[in-house]
Amino acid sequence: MNKKVVIALGGNALGSTLSEQMDAVKYTAKAIADLVEANYDVVIAHGNGPQVGMINNAFAEYGKVDPKFPFMPLSMCVAMSQAYIGYDLQNALREELLNRGIKKPVTSIITQVVVDEKDPAFARPTKPIGPFMTEQEAEAGRANGMIIVEDSGRGYRRVVASPKPQDIVEIDTIKDLMQAGQLVIACGGGGIPVVKEGSHLRGVGAVIDKDFASSLLAEKIDADSFVVLTAVEKVAIRFGKPDQEWLSELDIPTAETHIANKEFAEGSMLPKVRAAIAFAASKQGRKALITSLEKAADGLAGKTGTWIHS
Numbered sequence: 001m002n003k004k005v006v007i008a009l010g011g012n013a014l015g016s017t018l019s020e021q022m023d024a025v026k027y028t029a030k031a032i033a034d035l036v037e038a039n040y041d042v043v044i045a046h047g048n049g050p051q052v053g054m055i056n057n058a059f060a061e062y063g064k065v066d067p068k069f070p071f072m073p074l075s076m077c078v079a080m081s082q083a084y085i086g087y088d089l090q091n092a093l094r095e096e097l098l099n100r101g102i103k104k105p106v107t108s109i110i111t112q113v114v115v116d117e118k119d120p121a122f123a124r125p126t127k128p129i130g131p132f133m134t135e136q137e138a139e140a141g142r143a144n145g146m147i148i149v150e151d152s153g154r155g156y157r158r159v160v161a162s163p164k165p166q167d168i169v170e171i172d173t174i175k176d177l178m179q180a181g182q183l184v185i186a187c188g189g190g191g192i193p194v195v196k197e198g199s200h201l202r203g204v205g206a207v208i209d210k211d212f213a214s215s216l217l218a219e220k221i222d223a224d225s226f227v228v229l230t231a232v233e234k235v236a237i238r239f240g241k242p243d244q245e246w247l248s249e250l251d252i253p254t255a256e257t258h259i260a261n262k263e264f265a266e267g268s269m270l271p272k273v274r275a276a277i278a279f280a281a282s283k284q285g286r287k288a289l290i291t292s293l294e295k296a297a298d299g300l301a302g303k304t305g306t307w308i309h310s
């Protein structure tokens with residue numbers, strides 16, 4: 001039986017602009033097609049930080065048409081990001097698989113992810129979205145009600161609430177499509193954040209971390225492995241320092257110690273390690289891998305990357 005793998009694609013797999021994305025997805029499709037050829041049943045999730053901010057900004061004009069929405073709601077912006085990233089990714093994958101003689105339908109699922117309205121994350125926005133800004137742009141954004149923070153000397157960036165994912169509404173559809181042999185793209189941008197109100201699902205203003213949403217997705221489909229693909233081949237301690245040490249494996253207690261020692265940067269490596277721990281802790285034998293897009297196949301073959309296990 002094929003092994004089930006959930007892949008979380010980071011920013012380098014998609015780029016930040018439309019033209020970067022169109023090029024990046026071709027390269028990304030090759031790395032994923034390699035996994036399909038190696039007989040993994042793959043489900044793909046992806047980020048949307050730059051894209052969801054860009055969509056939100058682009059809709060600033062819309063407020064003039066419909067004063068009820070001075071800003072396009074973030075839930076709507078996440079839905080749009082899922083659609084246009086999914087569209088590019090789906091077509092790049094379809095073409096790459098066809099070129100290799102593999103007949104496998106590729107489908108993007110508009111995915112809603114349930115969050116808790118009482119999640120403390122709503123009171124403490126931390127998720128950076130959109131482009132970097134100058135000080136003047138940041139001032140203008142603040143005047144429009146945005147929360148904008150300075151990002152470690154690199155400029156200013158808008159931050160929004162990022163509640164933890166609780167449930168995946170379309171999970172049965174994802175499972176059915178996998179069962180039917182399809183390559184599924186789901187939980188894009190962490191999923192459209194919704195709260196349950198009886199039978200109604202109400203979109204809320206947040207962007208869920210795609211690493212946490214993909215970890216939950218991996219749990220729900222009972223994946224053999226959860227794989228976070230980012231720009232580095234391995235996780236390091238003392239990252240960027242002269243005595244930096246790349247790690248090939250991490251058990252959960254050691255990972256927790258490194259977290260307590262602030263070895264993993266908040267907003268970049270920390271959520272990945274936490275999401276990997278969540279999957280590895282969810283059931284005996286489950287393992288998570290953090291590696292680069294280029295090394296995905298080698299990583300799954302046990303040759304590289306950082307493996308997180310119980």
Ligand SMILES: Nc1ncnc2c1ncn2[C@@H]1O[C@H](COP(=O)(O)OP(=O)(O)O)[C@@H](O)[C@H]1O
Nearest residue numbers: 010011230231232235236239263264265268269
């Ligand atoms: N301890 C660490 N080990 C390895 N990389 C780290 C570490 N701390 C921070 N990083 C940085 O985190 C980046 C991954 O985070 P980010 O770029 O936000 O992810 P994404 O691929 O999801 O867009 C790496 O490329 C690396 O520059």
Ligand SMILES: NC(=O)OP(=O)(O)O
Nearest residue numbers: 047048049189209210
């Ligand atoms: N939603 C999300 O986590 O996007 P990024 O990975 O682009 O930050």
